[in-house]
Amino acid sequence: MAPFPIKGVETATAVCREADAPLETVKRSDPAKGFKGLPKSSGLKETNDVTTLTEHRPAQSLRGAGPLLFVIAMAGAIALYWAGLESLFQVWQTPEYSHGPVIPFLSLFLFLRDMKAVPPPSQTPTDRWQGLFVVAMAVAVGLFGNLVRIPDIVTYGLILWIWGMVLVAFGFRRGRKLWHGVLHLVFMLPLPNVLYWKMNIYLQYVASVIGTDIVGLVGIPVYLDGNIIDLGIYKLQVAEACSGLRYLFPIMSFSYIFSVLYMGPKWHKIVIFVSAAPIAVFMNSIRIGVIGILVEYYGIEQAEGFLHAFEGWVIFVACILLLFMLAIFLQWLSSNPRPLVDVLDIDFGGFGSQLRRFFSLSVSKAALWSAFLVVSAAALWQFAPTREAAQMARQPLALFPSKLGGWAGGPHNKLESRIERVLRADDYLSAGFENQREAEPVHLFVAWYNKQTEGSGIHSPEVCIPVGGWEVSKWEQRAVKLPGDDGRFVYVNRAIIRKGTVRQLVYYWFEQRGRKLTSDYLVKAYTVWDSLARGRSDGALVRLTTHISATERMSAADKRLGRFLAAVSGTLPRFVPN
Numbered sequence: 001m002a003p004f005p006i007k008g009v010e011t012a013t014a015v016c017r018e019a020d021a022p023l024e025t026v027k028r029s030d031p032a033k034g035f036k037g038l039p040k041s042s043g044l045k046e047t048n049d050v051t052t053l054t055e056h057r058p059a060q061s062l063r064g065a066g067p068l069l070f071v072i073a074m075a076g077a078i079a080l081y082w083a084g085l086e087s088l089f090q091v092w093q094t095p096e097y098s099h100g101p102v103i104p105f106l107s108l109f110l111f112l113r114d115m116k117a118v119p120p121p122s123q124t125p126t127d128r129w130q131g132l133f134v135v136a137m138a139v140a141v142g143l144f145g146n147l148v149r150i151p152d153i154v155t156y157g158l159i160l161w162i163w164g165m166v167l168v169a170f171g172f173r174r175g176r177k178l179w180h181g182v183l184h185l186v187f188m189l190p191l192p193n194v195l196y197w198k199m200n201i202y203l204q205y206v207a208s209v210i211g212t213d214i215v216g217l218v219g220i221p222v223y224l225d226g227n228i229i230d231l232g233i234y235k236l237q238v239a240e241a242c243s244g245l246r247y248l249f250p251i252m253s254f255s256y257i258f259s260v261l262y263m264g265p266k267w268h269k270i271v272i273f274v275s276a277a278p279i280a281v282f283m284n285s286i287r288i289g290v291i292g293i294l295v296e297y298y299g300i301e302q303a304e305g306f307l308h309a310f311e312g313w314v315i316f317v318a319c320i321l322l323l324f325m326l327a328i329f330l331q332w333l334s335s336n337p338r339p340l341v342d343v344l345d346i347d348f349g350g351f352g353s354q355l356r357r358f359f360s361l362s363v364s365k366a367a368l369w370s371a372f373l374v375v376s377a378a379a380l381w382q383f384a385p386t387r388e389a390a391q392m393a394r395q396p397l398a399l400f401p402s403k404l405g406g407w408a409g410g411p412h413n414k415l416e417s418r419i420e421r422v423l424r425a426d427d428y429l430s431a432g433f434e435n436q437r438e439a440e441p442v443h444l445f446v447a448w449y450n451k452q453t454e455g456s457g458i459h460s461p462e463v464c465i466p467v468g469g470w471e472v473s474k475w476e477q478r479a480v481k482l483p484g485d486d487g488r489f490v491y492v493n494r495a496i497i498r499k500g501t502v503r504q505l506v507y508y509w510f511e512q513r514g515r516k517l518t519s520d521y522l523v524k525a526y527t528v529w530d531s532l533a534r535g536r537s538d539g540a541l542v543r544l545t546t547h548i549s550a551t552e553r554m555s556a557a558d559k560r561l562g563r564f565l566a567a568v569s570g571t572l573p574r575f576v577p578n
Contacts, residue, residue, distance in 0.1 A: 050283060056157040066361025069371050072168075076375035077161055079382055080142045084154030091190045099250040106253070110260060111181030111344070118174050128366035131167025131175065135370045136165050139377045146381055148531040151169070159185050161374065168370050169361060180260050187253040194520050197459050200245055207285045208238040214289025220296050229288075234295050236288075244284030247312070251280045251319050258323060268330045271542045272323060279322050287315045327383050376492045392538060392577040397429035397446055400575060404567040407433040407442070425457065426450045431577075433564065436463035441551060442564045445543040448576060452527045452537045460520050461543055462493070468505075470497040477518050480507070480558075482566040490565060493518045505557040507565065508543040514578035540576040544568075 019366065078085070090356040092100035138161035147154030148480045163182045167175040191199065212224040215231070222231055229236040242526055255276035260271040324340065331337045361367075402409040413430040425447040449458060465472060473496045479489040492507040510517045513530055517523050523539065531537040544564060 003532040047139070049147075056138050065363050066367070067359055069363055069367055070165075070358075070361060073165065073371040073374055076371065076378040077158065079378035080139065080146075080374055081154050081161070083146055083159040084142075084156075087151030088155060088188065088190075092188075095246045095384070097188075097190055099229055099253065103185060103253060106257060107181040107184040109181070109259060109351075110184055110257065111178060111188070112351045112354045114178045114180055114374055115357070116350050118170065118177050119441060120357065120360070121174065124362055124364065127172040128168050130172040131164050131169075132366045132369055132373075132443060134164030134167055135161060135163075135373055139373050139397070143377055144532075149258065149451070149537070150528065150531070151453075152190065155189055159189075165370060168366050169365075174538040184253070184256055184486050187249065187256065188359045190278065194460075194524055196245075197215045199206025201464065203244050203281060203284075207244055207288045209290030210285030211238065211292060214286060214288055217295070218293055220293065222292065229292055231292060231296050234300050236295060238288060244281055246314055247284055247319065248277060248280045251316070251323075252276045254320060255323055255530060258327070258344075262327060262332070263343045263345055264327075264330065268327075272327060273467060275321065275326055276319075279319050283319050283322070287312065305577075307379055307412070329525070346366065392536070394448075395574050397427045397575050400446075402431050404433065404564075404571060406435045406437060407564060407567055408435070409433045409444075423447060425506055435564075438560050438563075440549065440560065442546045442561060443545040444564075445545070445567065446540055446572075446576070448538075448540045450538050453521070453531060458510060458520075458523065458539065458541045461495075461506065461541075462520075465495070465497055465506070470499050473499050478507075480530050480565060482562070484570065490516055490569070491518050492516075492559075492565075496548075501550075503548040504545055505548055505554070505561060506543065506545050507561050510543065511540040511542055511572065511576045513539060540578075542568075542572065 017038065087098065091097045138157050140564050141157030141160060142154055145151065145155075145157055159182065162185065163179070166178055166182060167176065170178065190196065195197050208224055208227045208229065212222050212229055215222045215229065220227060220231065224230070227238040228237060255273045261275040262269055262272060327343070328340055331343060339419065373477075384456065398412065400412075410432045413432075415428070415430060427448040429444065429446040432441050432443045447458065452458065456461075462472075462475065475495050477491060478494040482488050482490060490509070492509045495506045495508075497504050499507060510520075510523050511525055512523055513534070513536055515526060527537050527539065546557055546560055546564075548554065
């Protein structure tokens with residue numbers, strides 16, 4: 001822009017609003033009058049002959065330092081969030097989360113796509129401090145997750161840090177438009193154990209029921225016992241791997257991307273994304289049913305090996321095709337229906353130019369502070385003295401006494417290998433106890449965990465019992481008075497379960513470092529607190545079960561479990577320390 005004369009304050013102020021001029025030299029029409037009304041922040045510098053207009057830009061020496069600052073911040077983030085990254089790499093080796101390594105690349109695709117709608121600013125963004133606040137929160141979450149030794153929390157902090165850095169780099173008003181790719185990163189994270197196992201076992205049961213119904217629809221006699229599909233000659237175990245989670249997670253990731261690329265009404269996008277879960281569950285149930293039919297007609301080998309895996313891939317592809325068909329149907333409902341190819345934004349052009357914008361990142365105070373925070377937190381964590389987990393003295397459950405008052409225990413029962421793999425307990429006891437004065441024996445089960453963090457945790461009987469084919473008629477919390485113990489009460493979860501004509505009464509609770517808890521979620525909360533405050537995350541599940549005879553009153557079974565609970569309470573602390 002060439003110099004031009006300024007005839008008054010109004011014209012000078014207009015010149016100040018020019019956004020793209022790095023340096024302007026202008027003459028005054030009347031040097032004697034000056035610019036008394038000109039704001040100090042206008043960017044004009046008055047001299048005897050000219051007034052200079054400048055834009056506030058980073059110093060020349062800092063240009064090109066943005067990428068270097070980003071690399072330094074990234075190195076600090078890797079050090080701070082390493083426990084979460086290491087846990088992710090391990091989780092991605094499992095079938096349910098084997099899609100995880102692909103998620104960051106898909107998120108990058110969504111990020112670059114959104115960047116095309118956010119052109120470079122004409123001025124240096126001034127609204128970066130909101131991003132700095134998010135970075136500070138992310139650093140705090142990462143430190144907290146490291147302190148309590150829960151990698152999942154660390155990975156949540158990592159995604160929050162990435163979001164904060166986006167807001168710092170682009171400014172809040174522009175950066176908030178780039179959220180699709182960052183939010184998509186959650187699909188690479190594992191579910192918390194307390195949710196994973198409840199969802200896994202529930203979906204396992206749903207697949208068993210619907211699969212059995214499909215087998216029955218073609219006229220094949222079939223009976224469902226828990227998660228076992230009984231075909232007479234053959235019995236199919238619907239294992240944890242058949243719950244459908246290995247399809248559900250990647251299909252939901254696909255539906256998320258599909259809904260982002262879909263250029264239609266928002267309610268269309270919501271329907272597409274929400275439909276992914278029921279489609280995956282239903283199609284997996286069809287897969288179970290088809291396997292049952294093939295086994296009935298062609299033999300048990302149809303449920304094993306290559307055919308089993310191939311059927312899984314067929315179902316996965318079928319789920320994707322159903323999502324496409326759903327989108328076509330939604331377009332058909334629209335007032336102005338369009339072909340699917342016209343409503344999907346699948347343009348890959350311009351991504352190279354968006355990547356090159358990385359090399360033009362500018363340095364700001366917020367960016368400097370963001371890098372300082374994450375590098376300082378990483379150094380603090382890496383060089384801080386290692387805090388060893390507290391080791392409590394305890395006896396192995398193999399030494400649990402066979403006599404408790406008037407109760408005599410039988411031998412330790414070893415669980416099936418598949419149950420042990422799911423249980424993942426460090427020590428356990430499964431044994432029956434009889435008393436000559438009692439009508440029925442009591443079965444005692446104790447599962448001990450040295451730590452309930454880093455992927456380990458207790459599986460609640462509330463989700464495990466139905467898998468064995470037991471129908472739960474009632475769950476409730478009850479206060480059990482311990483006889484001869486000064487009127488002390490112990491709170492337990494109580495359930496009446498039934499399989500055919502067999503009824504049983506179940507008490508269970510969680511022994512958590514001196515606390516008897518009945519809530520799964522309180523167990524997690526106290527585990528986090530005790531890991532931080534006491535360096536302990538050990539704990540156990542204790543379950544008592546007794547048979548209810550046809551002629552016995554329920555109150556008699558309750559009293560029997562109460563008496564056994566009183567007998568075992570004094571012995572447990574030797575094996576489950578307070």
